[in-house]
Amino acid sequence: MTDVVGIGVLTRLIDRDMVDEAVRDAGRLEKRSRLLTARVIVYYVLALCLFFGDGYEEVMRKLSHGLRSLGSWRKDWAVPTVGAISKARMRLGEEPSRLLFDRVARPMALRGTKGARLYGRRLMAVDGVIFTLQDTADNEAGFGRCGGDNPSPFPQARVTALVECGTHAVVAARIGPWKSSERGQLADLPGAFEQDMLVLADAGLHSHDLWKAASATPAELVWRVQTRLDPPVVRALPDGSYLSVIGDPAQKGRRREYARPGHRATVRVDPTEVRVVEYDIPNRGGKTESIRLITTILDPAQATAAELAAVHHERWEAESVFDEIETHQRGGSTIQPRSKHPDTARQEIWALLLTHYAVRHLTCEAAEQADIDTDRISFIRPSRAIRRQVTDQAAFSPRKTGHRDNRDDQRNP
Structure with a gap:
């Protein structure tokens, strides 16, 4: 799962090497092998912010969609429980998400951006x-x-x-x-x-x-x-x-x-x-x-x-x-982030800002290609497109470098 899970089209912006660096610099590297590794949980929290209305387990299903057809899962594998996911988020903490946002979020307008x-x-x-x-x-x-x-x-x-x-x-x-x-x-x-x-x-x-x-x-x-x-x-x-x-x-x-x-x-x-x-x-x-x-x-x-x-x-x-964040991404200002602890609440807010940035990055690219003002492209349509990409491509490796042998990338959890 560590090698093959990703977040679809957003992985172009947030590749797994960048995630691993943030996890390492935050001192959150695992001391033992786990199914829910720090990298997987970073991507999972980003997916939580894309699918705000879905439960913990349903978001994990969407994140791992297609892995069975690739032969990457044992038949007896089951989606981790809510308790296991919550403990993994607490182990991860706020710092990797904050570091990732600080390293990814940069002004994106080009000189000719309208x-x-x-x-x-x-x-x-x-x-x-x-x-x-x-x-x-x-x-x-x-x-x-x-x-x-x-x-x-x-x-x-x-x-x-x-x-x-x-x-x-x-x-x-x-x-x-x-x-x-x-x-x-x-x-x-x-x-x-x-x-x-x-x-x-x-x-x-x-x-x-x-x-x-x-x-x-x-x-x-x-x-x-x-x-x-x-x-x-x-x-x-x-x-x-x-x-x-x-x-x-x-x-x-x-x-x-x-x-x-x-x-x-x-x-x-x-x-x-x-x-x-x-x-x-x-x-x-x-x-x-x-x-x-x-x-x-x-x-x-x-x-x-x-x-x-x-x-x-x-x-x-x-x-x-x-x-855009409150109404369209979260589904309304009355819908709260899911986290019940300050550390994971901050983790979720950083991920919310990061996924919003990723949506806007895709929007800006589209506007530049069409030579139109970015404001003419709604926030909702690219958000929906990205959600579809996550469910369709979540099983593709988030590696930005060259391909490796499939036997190395299709490990059993």
Whole structure:
């Protein structure tokens, strides 16, 4: 089973050598021979995330479909019990799935990918989502519940992710209890901000410390800030934006003052130079909403105020990604991951993000071949195609290298 089990078309992206490396680096290599090896369980957890509505044993049947016809099974072999599979998942733990996601998930848009870039920079967005989990004492202890005196009926995990807007690929993520804020998790993500990125974020994620950390990376930033942050005008620019400075609101001591039309504003020491873009948008009530953006792109020649205002709305693509995961992949936000322990819950969430990435990778390849925008291909159709591939091809070796003699690949479990 170790040599022949796979996950169909997804094995092109997640080959068995990569899985074995993640298992080894996580220190989860088996000390004795088992039917449910670490590699098999890694693929099995990925299959769980593809077949969310099926039971443990049914997913194992789909994963091993076709092996009998290949002569790879003894006639007296039976599908492992739920208890055996659960113990194998506990032995595996979270770390191999996390390592596998970190090594596989990369921005996938090419230079010509439609709607993926602004002046050569990849459009990326940061946002968060909460997953409801199985109602167990272990999950409650590990993740907690929101609600205070009127708690949620289920424990909840918070996930903050960095998403490539043009392809809907999640390329970095952090998982934690529901009490861990998106800001707190975002503090661990700037390491994923790269030279060719333009990172978008909503007002709820801005803080002075986060901005300082993110602006120190090679990426450019366009973040919305709350309107109560009233930066002074240092120099007006011809496109309607203006240069300004923002300081640390927690820092005390000497202040610098800057003139702004109609009033005087103060900024504390340790100022950071930014460019500010302000505009109004209509809302449903017939009124207008004021939007204030700050950016590290100080020169209007690199991106005008109108372009930055338009591109910032691409951050909603991150919301679409979470909708794909919750509604189409999981079958609805009320359907919880199966895991009853924090370690396997994190394992399952990493696998959920990894399978979503694999679906989006296939979608992006199809869009490139057809020369169309990736957004024109629905998430549902490639997901269904991949599920069919798993049941039809699960018995093919997940090896990416050359073929070996069949007698070596068709071992009895």
